[in-house]
Amino acid sequence: MASPRRHPFLLLPFLALSLALAGVWTPAKALDEEIGPEGAPRITLMVPLTPLLVDDHQQLLPLVRRWLAHVANRSEMRMRMQPGSFDRRLAEITRYPDSCILGMARLPEREKLTNWLSVIRRDRVIFIARSGDPFQGGMADLLREADNRIAAPSGLYRPILEKQGVRYAPVDDQRALARMVALGRIRFGIVLAGTLESPDIRSLGLRTVAEMEPLEYWFTCSRELPASMTLRLAQVLRGTEAEALRRVALGDAQQPSQAAPFNNDGPPTQ
Incomplete structure (x- = not known):
């Protein structure tokens, strides 16, 4: 886990990224229906x-x-x-x-x-960069390169980076995160592979530089x-x-399993 002293980096870079994000994506009224x-x-x-x-x-x-x-x-x-x-x-x-x-x-x-x-x-958790980014290497090389130059949503993404001591900018919206990478606001991003399937993201010229095993x-x-x-x-x-x-x-790129029970303590539904 990253030591606590590594996280004050967030103040100035995160402020800069927040201002940059305002120019990348301005939401209308959020979903409430x-x-x-x-x-x-x-x-x-x-x-x-x-x-x-x-x-x-x-x-x-x-x-x-x-x-x-x-x-x-x-x-x-x-x-x-x-x-x-x-x-x-x-x-x-x-x-x-x-x-x-x-x-x-x-x-x-x-x-x-x-x-x-x-x-x-x-779906898979993937690391993305601009199509012209020169990075070539394995996961260990990527994590070293990505320190303080990667954005990550909350959830399972941030612990992946924290366990390796990689500093990151928190950006929960994966669409906005992808656009920030495409515009060069930040070098790398960690997102779901499905994010790149969206037509508006597919046209941004991003590439996958590393990926992890699929999850349900x-x-x-x-x-x-x-x-x-x-x-x-x-x-x-x-x-x-x-x-x-x-x-x-x-989409149905990989057929999901339906065999697990609906209740961890109860009978299966099928």
Whole structure:
């Protein structure tokens, strides 16, 4: 883990990056909408700031909204969409029984934190740079080069860097992060591979300079959400219609496994 004395670097560089970011991306009103039947039991669905799910104004992509509307209507639940960083999402899902997350990496240390309902995508964590960046080398070389020259979202990304003592700039929105790298505001970024699939990011001329093994990202809910609601959501998410809509919305480069139970202490849903 990086020693505490290494982190005062954030003050001036982060201020500069924040000002730079203002010129890269200015959001409209952030996502705050409700989907599903009026008067139905309500959950808050926390949405990661990734181009796979939201546009550059933090509004749900139309195909993602169509998929979630199907899930909300079939499970007879009212979903309130809220964008947020990983820290906010984790705080919500561990504090409030009506909270769920749309896409959380399933890691051993998180296993008991939530109920894992359904895989929505398999994806890789990648390191990106501009297409003309001269870097050539392995992961160890990259981490040395990236010190104080990389931006990272919250979640599993920052611990990867902190364990190696790599200093970074925190930028939770992966689309804005990719644009900063493309404009040369910062040399490297660490993001989901799916970020580069977005048409507006694909045109920026970025390249992958290193990547990690694929992880499963899940639709997951608070362990305190009533079992009847959890079961309904899991069954609809894993149904044929919802699965077809998910594939259209999120892509299906790697077929996700659906074998895990919805509740760590209960029976499987299929």
